[in-house]
Amino acid sequence: MKVLVLNCGSSSLKCQLIDMDTEERIMKGHYDRIGGARSSLRFNVRGNKTVIEHPARNFEEAIHEILNLLISDEYKVIKDFSEIDAVGHRIVHGGEKYKSSVVIDDKVIKTIEDCVTLAPIHNPAGLAGIRACQKLLPNIPMVACFDTSFHQTIEPKAFIYNLPYKYYEDYRIRKYGFHGISHRYIAGRLSEIVGKKDIRLINCHLGQRGISLCN
16 A cells, blocks of 8 residues: 655645555655745655756645656656555644544545634645645545644643633634644654553654644
């Protein structure tokens, strides 16, 4: 089973093609400066790295270029798009609704749209990636993985800010927790390493534009 994983940022796109049966990362890509005149793609196929100068005005053009490279005679990563069994999208904000990853349908897209005010930079980019794949890979199922889903066990006494309560009632302003995909992986991996299911730890996620702590 091959899964294409996409992480659409404000002006960048990170992607991987993973063979779930062998746990091999077949392809890794990073598209920079999408929407600019000098956008480029760092493309890595099984360890063979190259930089491709190819302007992409939007996420659809960037994803289209990556897909074309996958089936190109030069790289021959896959024979055709039918070899891609699913597409996974990293979505920053799912509000209070989703506690796990979900198959994307119209209701899920509506929820992501409703959360744009809570993540005005990231959710529109995630939606652009989903809509691009709906057009370019129309028959392949897609799954949304929410950064906020990992933190849905936070109790109300912990997630309500010391602000007028109507802000939460009217605008759903509260502590949601972020980088949940990263924190979930770290917690699970450390549990495997120490050989214990119940462990207490503090995770530190240090990103390019965001930092979070989770215990």
